[in-house]
Amino acid sequence: MKNAQGRKSVANGFDFSHGLEGLDADEAAVVRRRQKVLGTMGPLFYNRPLHVISGSGVHLRGADGADYLDCYNNVACVGHSNPHVRQAVADQLGRQNTHSRYLQDEVLDYAERLLATFPGAIDHVAFTNSGSESNDLALRMARVATGHMGVVVTQGAYHGITSLVSSVSPSFGTGLPLAPFLATVRVDDALHDADGLGDGTGDGADGAAASDAVWAVLGPRFNQAFDALEHGGYGVSCVLIDEVMSSDGILPGARGWIARLADAVHARGGLLISDEVQAGFGRMGGVMWGFQRHGAEADIVTMGKPMGNGIPVGGVAYRHPIGDAFAACTRYFNTFGGNPVSMRAAGAVLDEIERLGLVAHARDMGDRLARDLSEILEGHERFGGLRHAGLFLGIDVTDGADDGGAAQPDGAAARAIVNALRDDEHVLISSAGPGDAVLKVRPPLVFDDSDADRLLEAVRHICERGLFDR
Structure with missing residues (x-):
């Protein structure tokens, strides 16, 4: 809107x-x-903003005394008020929490664990306070490493709030000027139906065919964007991409096409920056990082929100020649980036992901939700389809056109559904994509079967009230 x-x-x-x-x-x-x-x-958020006073697991307690099922919050990825994270933070606060110009074990312990989750070529990491800072640093590193300035993003992308990063985030609209060195590529039309009702992780011939079909459309578009930047004198420093493409409408399908994109940007002398703020830490199910689903060769990986379960922390993992080039001509220093308290919180998050098997759980629970929600919604006129990867689901809401024309996204209907779930069912989701007409379901990774049952029952009630019908 x-x-x-x-x-x-x-x-x-x-x-x-x-x-x-x-x-x-x-x-x-x-x-x-x-x-x-x-x-x-x-x-x-919401027509009636929610006054929150406490939280536990996937539940938030409102000032009205009601229990709200949180089906949206990726920040508290291992659950609100997670006891293990809370204990780690309290313990470190009782020890010390000073800046990064001293030798400290906490940042090294975490850096070693984190880098072990990446392919071997990504072997160094710098720490920040947020995903926005991470993307800002990554763009600066790409400029130095490539000698170019041009950046390519998707048409509806959001990557953060710093001056540099907001200038390459078209989702802000026209209120903020976009950078002259930016080129955007539309992807929603090619990816919208790339995986039907599945999660886009098909193997073998079917998966390869989907990837081939998508790249046949998107490959020329990205190459046109590269051409435009080169003709403008900016060159190509990087493609910055969120593999789930949340702001474009939640488009995780056709696994493998981003590997083609990585090859294409490398051929132009640029880098692939994988923005894992939303896709990372197992969110997309079965793999730790979104770029791994595509078999893509990422050069820089940025992280933020879920990394510390609510404690501010972000990171930039990279191939060391990129960092060496940056360090040779400038420096990066962040007073709080990598502070011991944030490192202990982030380490506790990794503990919980491993202990609870949340990477596999996200895949299995996401598959269950996608299947059961599709069954409930099938046949309702405003249901335009569902896409998902792990515990990240997008549900299209349309006008259910009956005049022989194609159904169109209906942001007003989506908003009515979101607010009815909040007010009447005490279930929290939001919306995204063109016209804000895609319901965005993205719960903490500890979402379990009883939580799923409650969400599904709430959606049934919404359908019974006719909110998915004209």
Whole structure:
């Protein structure tokens, strides 16, 4: 959705311009307090913003006393208030938490564990405070390593909030100028139906055929983008890509096509930067990192949000020649990047991922949700299809056209569904993609069968009320 100035509002955002109509006394009082000190620059979710007072696992407790099933939050990937993470943080706070210019075991312990999850060519890591900082550093490194400035992203991409990174994030709309050295490529039309109702991880001939078909469409587009940057005098420094393409509408299908993209950008002297803020840490099921699903040769991998389960931490893993080139002419220093408390939190997250087998669990639970949700929604007029990889699902909401024309994305209908789930079922999801018409289901990785049962029952209720029908 865009306002009168063309700036894109946050998907499923509370509209401050409508005032406090429809809010109860508690909600209205907290919104007034927030506006007084924070203004309206920072968005809130839902028509009735949720006042959260505590959380545990995949559940959030509201100030209204209700238990809300969190089917959206990838930050607390191993669960809200995870005891193991909490204990690690408390223990380290009782020891020391100073800057990174001292020798410290905590950052080295974590760096060694983290790098062991990557292919051998990615052998060094730098730490930041967020995914935005990680992408900012990665872009700077790519410029130095390649000698070029041009960046290619997908048409609806979001990669962060720093000045540099926001300038290569088209999803912000026209309120922020895009960089002159940016080229964008549309991918949603080619990938929308690439995997039907599956997760796009087909093996053998079927998987190769899907990848071939997608690359037949997208290959020329990316090469045109590379040509444009070269003709403009910028050259090609990198393709920056989120393998789940959340902002483009959740498009994880046709496993393997990003390997072709890596080869294509390498042929132009550029790098593949894999933005794993949303796709990484097992989220996409069966593999730790999104680029691994595609068999792609990533040069730099960026990380953020779920890395510390809510404790601010980010990272940039890279092939060491890239870092050596950067270090030869400049330096990178971050006071809090790699601080001991964040490193202990991140280490505890890896502990839980390994202990609970969450990489395989994300695959199995995601497959179950995709299958059962498709069965419930099939036949309802506004259901336009479902795509998923692991515990990241996108459900298309359309206008259910009955005039002989093709059904179109319906952001208003999607918003009604999201808010009905929040208000009446106490289930939290959001929306994404063109027109904000794709329901975004992305729960913590510890989501279990009883949680799935509750989500499915909530969706049945929504269908019974006719929200998926014209």
